[in-house]
Amino acid sequence: MKRNLLIYATKADITTLPVDVIVNAANTSLLGGVGVDGAIHRAAGLELLYACRGLGGCHTGEAKITNGYKLPAKYVIHAVGPVWSGGSHGEAELLASCYRNSLKLAAEHHCRSIAFPCISTGVYGYPVEPAAVIATATVKAELEHESSIDEVIFCCYTDDDLEVYRKALKDG
Numbered sequence: 001m002k003r004n005l006l007i008y009a010t011k012a013d014i015t016t017l018p019v020d021v022i023v024n025a026a027n028t029s030l031l032g033g034v035g036v037d038g039a040i041h042r043a044a045g046l047e048l049l050y051a052c053r054g055l056g057g058c059h060t061g062e063a064k065i066t067n068g069y070k071l072p073a074k075y076v077i078h079a080v081g082p083v084w085s086g087g088s089h090g091e092a093e094l095l096a097s098c099y100r101n102s103l104k105l106a107a108e109h110h111c112r113s114i115a116f117p118c119i120s121t122g123v124y125g126y127p128v129e130p131a132a133v134i135a136t137a138t139v140k141a142e143l144e145h146e147s148s149i150d151e152v153i154f155c156c157y158t159d160d161d162l163e164v165y166r167k168a169l170k171d172g
């Protein structure tokens with residue numbers, strides 16, 4: 001692990017974070033939605049939707065990048081998490097690849113700081129505890145290798161989620 005790597009959880013509205021890139025919990029159309037997807041599109045403005053229209057969608061587990069437009073963040077990485085369907089349909093691996101692919105894209109764009117929402121734990125119904133373990137373990141493993149990234153924020157929206165992600169970071 002790099003010496004100066006900072007990984008932590010905080011409670012905030014991700015659209016307010018002045019980081020290089022924020023990750024959106026998107027759907028395969030990339031044309032917006034409710035939850036954090038809705039918040040990011042509202043804050044970024046219509047140019048984000050126009051940019052997303054040109055991306056041709058995104059498969060579950062994968063991620064695509066756009067500018068941040070009106071957001072304080074320079075970029076938005078749109079990652080499509082799995083819908084929870086009981087845990088035996090590859091959900092864990094698909095969730096891990098959201099984090100892995102987001103980090104790869106962020107590093108390719110020379111980002112130093114990245115903020116993740118709790119992907120798939122809202123509308124998509126992924127239980128928060130296992131999602132937090134997958135998220136934190138994947139990020140730690142991925143950042144063992146050299147990367148431009150030296151700050152990762154798990155941006156929780158509720159106190160309960162913050163407690164879960166902080167515990168996963170501590171126990172991991």
Ligand code: APR
Nearest residue numbers: 013014025027033034035036037039120121122123124157
């Ligand atoms: N900042 C940070 N986190 C937020 C914000 C916000 N402004 N708004 C919501 N969240 C949190 C939710 O509380 C949840 O913990 O984001 C997490 C992910 O929940 P969802 O946004 O519902 O995302 P997900 O479960 O991945 O479902 C994705 O929902 O909005 C649609 O288009 C999206 O179809 C896709 C689906």
